[in-house]
Amino acid sequence: MAGRVLATQDCSSCPIRHRAVCARCDEDELSQLNDIKFYKTYAAGQTIAMRGDALDVVASVVAGTATLERVIEDGRTQMVGLLLPSDFIGRPGRPTLQYDVTAVSDVTLCCFQRKPFEALLIRIPAVQQRLLEMALDELDAARDWMLLLGRKTAREKIASLLMLIAKRTVHPDGKVMGDTTRLELPISRETMANFLGLTIETVSRQFTGLRKDGVIELDGNRIVRIPDLEGLLFETGDDSDGGTLF
């Protein structure tokens, strides 16, 4: 974990205060976390950690987007996780990392040395509890993703990804944070391909296919407009209630 060390910010003004591992902490517990935390930043494209690395820190993503990937020697790579603000990196009790972690935008991490963090985990059940909750959420997301990878067609995969991004613009409390009819894609075609288990060419073809069928409109490479969200949902292959993927 290279990256630049930053001055820490006060927890009370932290953007992920109520979603990260510290979400359930009271003021006192928060100050205990505050005592051992430090910030680091990584530039877009930078490697945060590699598979097999001995990892003596764990961290929360404060800002930016990172990916978890598994790669095989011949170059095939599969994204196995998308890390957004409040997501957690590393696992207590295991010193080595199982995946490559890469910053896809500029990333700020709130880091803790593993040992003190593990000690703290025992003292503060609220952190343990939140960590369990987050792990179970990620497990559900991973399993939805497995359905997508194993059984969906290329077109369904693309539609599912767009729905996922659209849903992301809606806050957990239901408040709409942006226009769901106009999406800004946070990732490149290549990243999408690794996400969906496809090649970039197929991703591209499906985009133009959906465009020609009037399901989406493209404005440059990164802006997608969705005239009819219901229509897109239909293309995902999901039943209406299914497949949250986060």
Added chain:
Amino acid sequence: MAGRVLATQDCSSCPIRHRAVCARCDEDELSQLNDIKFYKTYAAGQTIAMRGDALDVVASVVAGTATLERVIEDGRTQMVGLLLPSDFIGRPGRPTLQYDVTAVSDVTLCCFQRKPFEALLIRIPAVQQRLLEMALDELDAARDWMLLLGRKTAREKIASLLMLIAKRTVHPDGKVMGDTTRLELPISRETMANFLGLTIETVSRQFTGLRKDGVIELDGNRIVRIPDLEGLLFETGDDSDGGTLF
């Protein structure tokens, strides 16, 4: 959750005593769990729970094998988890289930009412801690599985599955529990197909392909002999250290 209710057994002689959620408990904590537990059995093929069910119990698998599956309306189904003895069903804090749970062999569950279990989780950090550990292990397994589903060829998928089953005959402490050169497949071709994101025909073809290439030998439908484990490992596409899938 239908199923037949059984007399409970004493925890001290329980086969999953040291691997399940109770693994870290002392005698006193164990007796608290003992007070609220009850056993249920399900016959092979029986549905244990369906996606969307309100689930007022959580449970550990004591004996037998069950599957977690997601299905889409048109019938496509993807296995998203394999439940073996000591694995846990249900999640504290959420009342509905995300997947279909099916017994593939006769299954015995050690059940707890959700509410008392959640209360107990707060009183006994050892359970919480173990549950976190198990959730994180499952998350790692799910992610390995994603690599398989997204990027591996049919042949590699079959080889990976066989390796997985071979590894399962080795106890976590390294003790070999069976002959790794002779495997008994615990699941049908159809279950394998749903596991691997393939059709049964493709599964069958890959089996005969591997047989014709001398990688495996078939003795009936359920017995596979592996003359050269290294050779099989090569076919998985994994680098030697990678991809534990459990």
Added chain:
DNA sequence: CGCTCTATTGAATAGATTCAACCAGGGTGG
């Protein structure tokens, strides 16, 4: 012995990949 369920095999098809060419936009440097 015939029935059913599971598995295998074959032939045709479809969906995604591969390889290659091309295009657009954004620097860089002469």
Added chain:
DNA sequence: CCACCCTGGTTGAATCTATTCAATAGAGCG
């Protein structure tokens, strides 16, 4: 300022892998 290149994206044609549909083969069982 413009030619040049470089990166990321799109498109086309050929290929290939896995699926689909259909027929056949075994295994287990009443």
